[in-house]
Amino acid sequence: MAWYYGTFSCGHEGRVSIIGPTKDRQWKADREFEGLCEDCYTKSREEAKERKRQEALRLAEEMELPELQGTAKQIAWAVTLRQETIERFEELLEMSDTDFSFEGKTKDDIKKVLHYLLETKTTASFYINNRFEQTFKLIETYFDEASNADIEREEKEILEEIKTESTVFPENKITNA
Template sequence: MKYEVKRACGHVEKVELFGPHKDREWRLKKEAEKKCLQCRANTAVPGLPMLEGTPKQVAWANDIRSNILRQVESLRSEIDRLFPDHPETEKVTRAIEGFVAELVTKTSASWWIDNRTMAIREEILKRLN
């Protein structure tokens, strides 16, 4: 069923909800806290380039990109925390930084969508050699 939702940005957007009726009011409230697709696509993420694609692709790819960068960042802090004095830590950290530097050059929304399930640890391991 489709509902009209007034988004946080003030634009009205149609949202399709499935599942039990009793949750719908709560889910519509959650949806109302988000910005609309167009605004999400047009919002620059500080420190990152704007992505290219249709508004729908860009909005999705922005979420994928933040999610992947967040996972890489948490991996880096985990390594720092667990192995602060390990001789390999610096090497791994450099590999992670190189990986992030490559990731932030990717500006095609479809690239992020195609790579949304990338194996982050393996990507970093590949860059260790």
Template sequence: MAKYTVTRACGHQERVDLIGPHRKREYALEQMEGSDCYACVEEKRQKENEENAAAARAAGWPTLTGSERQMAWAETLRAAAVAKTRDSAAWWPEKYPELEENPAGIIEAALLAQTSAAWWIDNRGGEIAGAVTVAAADVARALGLLQLLQREDLGPHILVRPTINLPRPDAYPLTPMVRAAVCSCGWQPYPQKNAALAGRDHIEGLAAEELEAVRRAHPQDVPHACTEELGLRRCLMRPFLRQ
């Protein structure tokens, strides 16, 4: 172990103990010299949190709930997520030329509806995906992905699972997406990650006459509108209709 005196980017000096090979210690010292000390980082973070909290109050955003530390952090996460959502408004028409409504407003409303500071902390970095998951049906409808639900010849309780692509964050190699699950009756599971099990329970919970009508519209052993006219590989309702 070796002791070093490091002058941080903020001008403050710190006494640090480092272990490991000489090259590794040199690298650690370079990183420390290029960043502020812990006290300055905390001061900047606290100031940013306070500024975002004041801006949220001025904008009339809902008050967050949680511990004082959680709420302070969540204010900054919320402000950044709303800003990213507003910046993405121009992206949606480019990706979905046939959209019926720009979903940026829907996503922002879903974000602001989350008043638990813990939700913001748990979803940090993926706040937009979390909001789309909450408002999956409204977002999919705005993007024109639910035309299937308008097909009366497909029978009652049509369950579809459109894929909603999201704006790609900077330095993120893959296009993030959300698989929505929406029923023609307006039902959608939450959280969406349990859509398969929730969909089965939703269908099985129908009254006997409703379930029979669904089975008639989606036969198990012959092709029908889902597979023939819409070009799907399989009927999306079949997994939920097996007797």
């Protein structure tokens, strides 16, 4: 192991520890100094995360998505994860019909699952815990719940319509109650 001193691409002076054969060490050190120093690298990553989070917040506001529940740190992370989930679903929906096939499910079924997840899964922990789940696994897991929720919504609408139609109002109605 040897220490090499130099100037990083960000202009900061520093040192790097290089291990391996002596003949390769200078080359490895030169590659290290072509990048950012540790502080600048960390700062640039944090800035990139913040830009991504702000963009996700803007898109969530545009789509009128419900606010996520959880701690401030969980929400800050989950907003970005939720946007990534939406993007994965959209990539799947953009596939041509000839390329698309998933266990007999149509694109409308997939849209139904996506809308169900966005409307009902409002805890930050859901998106954090499912961040590594494949889109197909989410569809498979939540398809039945989404279908049942859709049926329940239709039943409520029908009952509301029946209630409205069956309600008798006086001819000279004073209020809208």
